[in-house]
Amino acid sequence: MRLAILGYGNLGRGVEYAVKQNPDMELVAIFTRRNPEDLKVNSNAKVLNVSEISNWKDKIDVLILCGGSATDLPVQTPEYAKMFNVVDSFDTHARIPEHFANVDKSAKESGKIGIISVGWDPGLFSLNRLYANSILPDGKDYTFWGKGVSQGHSDAVRRIEGVLDAKQYTIPVEKALQAVKNCENPELTTREKHTRECFVVAADGADKSRIEKEIKEMPNYFSDYDTTVHFISMEEFKANHSGIPHGGCVIRTGKTGDGSRNHVIEYSLKLDSNPEFTSSVLVAYARAIFRLNKEGKTGAMTVFDIPPAYLSPKSNDELRAAML
């Protein structure tokens, strides 16, 4: 399987590493919008400007799109599905139906597969919502995120005047989590589910109380949450807050039988690196769509459409003997 990457940020670097863990795959090319010579990569893949991508039409089995959901993927995924099997991690939930339709049109015309919204949420969390809902129709879903870094919230804090750097952690409220696991079926407000904790490096002489107030009152991002703000030195920031950990859990509780028996299905992730884990998911789904396309399947797909066995390098016989 010959893979290629478009976009060499955290996610692209993660894919590059993930491919090395899978002996049935080879990373043949990394496409970038930057000057290829400026990229310092960690593999033997060719580094090329994206303008050359159409020359690789028959030399790549799956192209993994590592751009952002806001502006890159809505354009790139339908565009490159005209030439390649493609995988993306599109995560703007509200725009998924529209994005799916656009990718489906391109991929059906080219005879390729475009799988969208691959990762852990959307992705593995979605899968677990689907399995749990199908098994326990009479129940209630809960998703908690964290403890982990929200990139969007960290960016928002960094944009405040006098902030040199910042990291924002989303933290599930333990009491809420326990109530859910105890099958109390709580109705939880935004504030009751998660708290937010910010580590901020302020510029010399900046007004810290003004910064803290601006964070805590920021609409959409912080005003609906209980937020704690810590001011720390750049040294401490670099030493303790340079990672991008994340995680969370999807829980469904439900009843069976005469209604007296409760069940709890929980799927949880604890990730040292959000982009590296997401990349590992992208690579497994690249394997799946490559195989499905060889069998003649085309069009847009999501994780809901992929038979799990297609993700594994093992044969069906091996899987049944060893993992069932």
Add this chain to the structure above:
Amino acid sequence: MRLAILGYGNLGRGVEYAVKQNPDMELVAIFTRRNPEDLKVNSNAKVLNVSEISNWKDKIDVLILCGGSATDLPVQTPEYAKMFNVVDSFDTHARIPEHFANVDKSAKESGKIGIISVGWDPGLFSLNRLYANSILPDGKDYTFWGKGVSQGHSDAVRRIEGVLDAKQYTIPVEKALQAVKNCENPELTTREKHTRECFVVAADGADKSRIEKEIKEMPNYFSDYDTTVHFISMEEFKANHSGIPHGGCVIRTGKTGDGSRNHVIEYSLKLDSNPEFTSSVLVAYARAIFRLNKEGKTGAMTVFDIPPAYLSPKSNDELRAAML
């Protein structure tokens, strides 16, 4: 969708309840080896002797086999796959390849689907092993069972002379579980992973110390574990130990990137009723194979082969909009 049950024990009763939670399904018949008039059922399904089953060839979309793995299913699943789409919960891991081959032959000849080893282990736990292994190739798997009732171990205790009734609980060792979740990658012996706790009602005048010794030294069942035995009254037994709870978790820990980042994927179940939950899984997979068979698919399958979307009564559009 017209469903039928063969075998009306705990699992069959669970399926009968589960069907009521799914408006797209109807339970049309319950087949039994007993005298149909002796069954007290909880639905409007016809209760019939299994000798009449071939008359129902065109009146049933999926037959759910609710017998045991030791002697019933190895015969029944290949046999009834000649007439019906069938679902079973075959759980003798070592014999899965052989059972799969037998069911595959029958189902290919009849043009039906036979899905085997559906439930939570094998079943949902297997799925999670497969997903987690595909995503984190460089990692380690752990499965813990409990806290829950092991029927086989409870039966073994009940066969000891002087025991009127007994329940055996399998309990994961908290210290081992924590070491796994902390990515310490421990090598765990049988004794280090689980303990066993027995609640026993002894006959008047029975030698309790002899019973306790016989339990603790029983090969295969107890001798490799730390076992606690409690003698209790029949009243206490009935009040506190009449349920069949179970559960457990599948954990995979693995590394990505340059090898410095750890990830933990955990899937856990906490079930008030093992058979009712298993039944709910069987019913969801009945829906899936009914649909796949309508699309022309035939032969034996496992949970590894089923695209998740087929389990849900919702349309693909609805799933993408609401659950992704």
